[in-house]
Amino acid sequence: MGQQDHLVLGIMSGSSLDGLDFAICRFRLAEGGPFAVAEWEILAAETDPYPPTWKARLRSAPALPGRELWRLHADYGRWTGRRAAAFLAKYPALEPELAGSHGHTIFHDPARGFTTQIGDGAFIAQILGLKTVTEFRSGDLAAEGQGAPLAPVADKYLFPQYDAFLNLGGIANLSLKTPQGEYLAGDISGCCQVLDRLAARAGLAYDDEGKLAAGGSLAPALAQKLDALPFHDLPYPKSLGNAWVRESLWPLIDEMGLPAADALHSFTLWLAEKIAKDLERADTDCSAKTTASTTKQVLISGGGARNTFLVDQLRATQKEENPRFNFLVADRTTGDFKEAALMALCALLRTKGQTNSLSSATGAKRDSVNGALYLP
Known part of the structure; x- marks a missing residue:
């Protein structure tokens, strides 16, 4: 050949x-x-x-x-x-x-x-x-x-050894390989563009490794507001534009008036839980006719992959024994x-x-x- x-x-x-x-x-x-x-x-x-x-x-x-x-x-x-x-x-x-x-x-x-x-x-x-x-x-x-996401094309041809993918860029999106070899995918919510905007309140270009977020306190009311956004409950596939982040997501965070560290902490915890729930729901939809229960390998890329606090919170959503998803951070160049x-x-x-x-x-x-x- x-x-x-x-x-x-x-x-x-x-x-x-x-x-x-x-x-x-x-x-x-x-x-x-x-x-x-x-x-x-x-x-x-x-x-x-x-x-x-x-x-x-x-x-x-x-x-x-x-x-x-x-x-x-x-x-x-x-x-x-x-x-x-x-x-x-x-x-x-x-x-x-x-x-x-x-x-x-x-x-x-x-x-x-x-x-x-x-x-x-x-x-x-x-x-x-x-x-x-x-x-x-x-x-x-x-x-x-x-018209989006395009990432499953790379997932199919360049990363066939993984079961699922998270891109933590300005917007977070997921891609999940189905038992039939197709890909269910879509946007989850805002990600780095929200984190960076909150970090700017503390005079930072971005929250290095999520250190500022890690030192903040939880404001449970923020999660309730974010969960109520209609887009977050739509089935996959679905996609977002930056305008939605600016006009629908950001105002809910901004109106809380939280200190930067608390807003970062609260949004990061909410986002980790949201990602895990969406992956689980998508996996359930894809695997409804199968009995496979092996842990799925999830490759994380994008700038958010270097946010240690966010990745740690993602891993914390899984059971220590027999986790449904194993979150793996891509090497620096790939990520x-x-x-x-x-x-x-x-x-x-x-x-x-x-x-x-x-x-x-x-x-x-x-x-x-x-x-x-x-x-x-």
Whole structure:
């Protein structure tokens, strides 16, 4: 059986506005059968922090009039291309054949049939001199899906040894492999963008390892407020946009007026319990016709994977003997750049005409091949 190696650049901007994640990935594809990744690795990766001016522009984007938003779309594409070129210049021996860029999400409203990720791929392609794929969500929306999450594509092809996945980014989401080999997935609630905003009250960019949260006190009334949000009780698959976190979740936390440490402590405990409950409910739905009771291995990625207090609270939700879930933190490179690797993989799948959005994860009528391809 022959094999093919492909070097692909993945570019990701998350909802926490930490910066642009870049990852040069090598994928070795098996030939002679269904699409499969025989081997893969991240050869080089880094996060390029957003300067204050770009943070401000991206935060203000949802309120821009149409003309200015489209200008930002073009400007951000140019800026992304230039930053990606600067990253690639550090690794002249690595020559990607393709780039995949998620763009930055400004609107995500699948109930109304649209999602918006800015960052014009035409500029990225011209600046890099590489075929570039963007717009990874709209094809799934056209098939009546949520357009998210995309992560189960990486879970399927890159991490088949695990049973379930948690990405603790700006928004927390889960993915669970079903007995039929499909993936049930969706967004759980706000995560790092809430934790970072609370840490900012104490003058911190983020709560390092959850130390501030660990020293806080519990405010039980907060959990009651958060549990009452209708989204939290919806069945999977389901997805969130940043607007929901800003407009529905954050005000409930803010109006409590809690000290930063107490708010962090209370939200972290609630989130850990919520994640565990959602995983258990999803696992029950998936396994209703089976009798398997083995402990499921859950891989944790994203910035929240480095929040020791949050991970400890997740593990505390399980019984010491025969836990339903075993929470495993990904290594630093995988944990920080899984989503950038996902973008690289989705771009490669797009050029191969292969599915890069799974209907079992998004609720679409069918699997779909997503992405706008720009040639340099």
